Amino acid sequence: MNIIPLGIWGGYPKANSATSSFLIEEGGFRLLFDCGSGVLSSLQNHIHIQQLDAVIVTHYHHDHIADIGALQYAKLIQNQLADEKKTLPIYAHNREDSFQTLTFKDHTKAVDITQTNQIGPFAIQTIKTNHPVYCLAVRIEANGKSVVLTADTGWEPALIDFSEKADLLISEANLYMQYEGQIPGHMTGRQAGLLAKEADVEQLLLTHLPHFGEAEDLVKEAQRHFSKNVSLAQPGKSYPFV
Template sequence: MKIIPLGIWGGYPKANSATSSFLIEDKGFHLLLDCGSGVLSSLQNYISIDELDAVILTHFHHDHVADIGPLQYSKLIQSQLNNDVKTLPIYAPNHEKDFFQKLTFNKHTKGKVLEENKEYAIGPFVIHTIKTTHPAYCLAIKLTVEGQSVVFTADTEWFVELGSFSSMVDLLISESNLYKSFEGQIPGHMSGRQAGLLAKEAKVKKLILTHLPHFGELNQLVAEAKQNYKGEVEIAKVGKSYFLSN
């Protein structure tokens, strides 16, 4: 399994960048996790849009779905140019039904429901889900291929069950939208310190921080995570390939 960060920001993208999102590849299958602002542009640095096989949306806040419309238009245009009839499945919670219904666009994209505490097979990936603690209904996602697992916390406050959900995974990709001094002041998000605590309690092999704040010194997030977690920690780097293999 190969994981490539396409964007790392929470809320909105900085100049020439994108909000937090990831391209996940295995056995020739290309899965996009979240599709916020700037993501479609970033994606095309690595694959063409018609190579995309599936999309997962963790929730319907704009920084996770803003590029769904452009993605659908790209499918429309490609079908006009290339007679492309491949329908792209977009998996998402359906708690906000107006948003969910818009995921189906003619023959080009098809909305498919993701529910909490369920298991799904998407391409080569076994997918597990758990509801997070966030103002919008949101799902954390675990992907497993041949015994190798990664958890994406998506947007969430600290909650106990996330530790067992992430237990012993090879890679934890955690939101880190807050510095320690902001804990408890902004609902629905974790700090670097809390991400480190999660990694420690779950006994994960490596921690990557994403969904970053737009101010402060980002290396402080790493330092705060290391107060609890003694394993490898880094800020997600756009374009870097993270490999999980037996």
């Protein structure tokens, strides 16, 4: 399994960047995790649009779906140019009307992720997070390796068992410690580190970062609890697990 951060920001992208999203690869299968602002542009630094095999959308806030419309138009154009059309499945929960908009003619198709346990080579599990809207954390496993992506969430004890012994925990860290408990639906670096420790994961990667302050302080906060490898996600860097 290989994981490439495409963007790391929460809310909106900084200049020439993208909101939190990841390209996950295994055996030639390519899965996009969330598709917010700037993601489609970043994705094309790594693969062609038609090489994308599936998309997961964790919830319907704009910083996680803003580029879905652009992706659908890209599929329309690429299918017109291709000898053989390819329908792109977009996996998401169906608790909002936005689920229906994920289907666009025969170019993209909405699929209920809560009724899915396999996407290509990946075994999939989901759990509801602590967020103002219905949002799903996702555990992805392939070839004996596992990664948990928290998506957007405040502190949620159920994530400890859900993340247990993952090879990689990709956790949101949208807040600094001084804001802990003041802004609903998001965690601090300290809480991400505590989750990593309690779940006994091997590595912690921080994403969905704030637009102010020194982001490296989030790493220091996480290290208060988690003594293994912790770092900020780096867009474009490959994180292989073999």
